[in-house]
Amino acid sequence: MVHRTTNLHLVSDSTGETLNSIARAALSRFEEHHVVHHRWSLVRSRLNLDRVLEGIEHEPGPVLFTLVDKSLRMALEETCGRLGVACLSVLDPVVNLLQHEIGTRAVSKRAAQHVMDADYFRRIDAMHYVLAHDDGQGTAGIANADVVLVGVSRSSKTPTCFYLANRGVKAANIPLVPGAELPPELENPPCPVVGLTIDVSALVDIRRSRLKIIGAGGVRMGETDYVNIEAVKAEILTARRLCASRGWPVIDVTRRSIEETAATVLQQVELWHTKRGNQAEHRPEDPAAAVLGQQN
Structure with a gap:
């Protein structure tokens, strides 16, 4: 079996802790496979995102992201589509399910899990x-x-x-x-x-x-x-x-x-x-x- 290296980009508008935890849990099921993590945190402006896009283009690989800003999400998804790179918003399936069950739309709030409550x-x-x-x-x-x-x-x-x-x-x-x-x-x-x-x-x-x-x-x-x-x-x-x-x-x-x-x-x-x-x-x-x- 040939083992190849995979670039994995984790793009977050917050600290990236959620993405790190999800990636760690998922990758634990892939033994003896080398994954290079590219962590991009606090991506909150187009200038920040441009650096991310350059990195993805230079070292292509699947992208997991948690971005609230719609314009940043769209730009990221468009670039990944052009490069033929898989791109996934990891929280969307869970948020969509809860919206359906709770009967109300989720608030678009960045880093909501880190509020000082x-x-x-x-x-x-x-x-x-x-x-x-x-x-x-x-x-x-x-x-x-x-x-x-x-x-x-x-x-x-x-x-x-x-x-x-x-x-x-x-x-x-x-x-x-x-x-x-x-x-x-x-x-x-x-x-x-x-x-x-x-x-x-x-x-x-x-x-x-x-x-x-x-x-x-x-x-x-x-x-x-x-x-x-x-x-x-x-x-x-x-x-x-x-x-x-x-x-x-x-x-x-x-x-x-x-x-x-x-x-x-x-x-x-x-x-x-x-x-x-x-x-x-x-x-x-x-x-x-x-x-x-x-x-x-």
């Missing part, structure tokens, strides 16, 4: 919360958390919390350290607690790489429990037993991306609230539940 400020607030409650900091603030992640060192707690914050979820994380006691706030937590675990070999590899990065060469790696496979195995087992004894669900992150881990955490948060809802007829609204409601 209540949802935007909730995400910013959640990001500040994660920064202040990372790696066991500020445990008193757990009272304001939407979820707490626990797990051994290097089990993806921090990156998962930051991903959740981008969804408006206040996530604290607590490391499970051998011999160290849990903070008292977790004796009767006011929010769901989710454990993260990982395969022993994978964790040892991650920790070895970590030691190399921070320059911990003064100690031979085999001599520290941090990367000793038997010690790490016992550490993970102890953490899992702790979670089981507290009734905390555990997610194995070994073969999960951060996005997949975060999605599973949100499922556990929803399940926690559902169980509490069955136990008590009324409960106060919380930000995590609001985020989950928007995702469903």
Whole structure:
């Protein structure tokens, strides 16, 4: 099979995040195919578009775009038609479907998903919360958390919390350290607690790489429990037993991306609230539940 290179042009009048996400999801299904991404963002004038058109003509390839301005759209589509290049407005099929179902026309509004509304400020607030409650900091603030992640060192707690914050979820994380006691706030937590675990070999590899990065060469790696496979195995087992004894669900992150881990955490948060809802007829609204409601 001959593998050729494909130029893919992503043209947006905003940041291009939507196009990047769509392209990444679609291209993940095309293995071993080399795609050169040409990202054109903030295309809001004819002068900006002329640069894009020159680029497409110089390196032809399919074009995905999100442009609100009708004149810019028309110019782009005409040039692509002349060059024989495929061109697609990625949001049109979804917008058209929703217009039909909702019964009203969509507003022609550039970068509408990036407006500074209540949802935007909730995400910013959640990001500040994660920064202040990372790696066991500020445990008193757990009272304001939407979820707490626990797990051994290097089990993806921090990156998962930051991903959740981008969804408006206040996530604290607590490391499970051998011999160290849990903070008292977790004796009767006011929010769901989710454990993260990982395969022993994978964790040892991650920790070895970590030691190399921070320059911990003064100690031979085999001599520290941090990367000793038997010690790490016992550490993970102890953490899992702790979670089981507290009734905390555990997610194995070994073969999960951060996005997949975060999605599973949100499922556990929803399940926690559902169980509490069955136990008590009324409960106060919380930000995590609001985020989950928007995702469903």
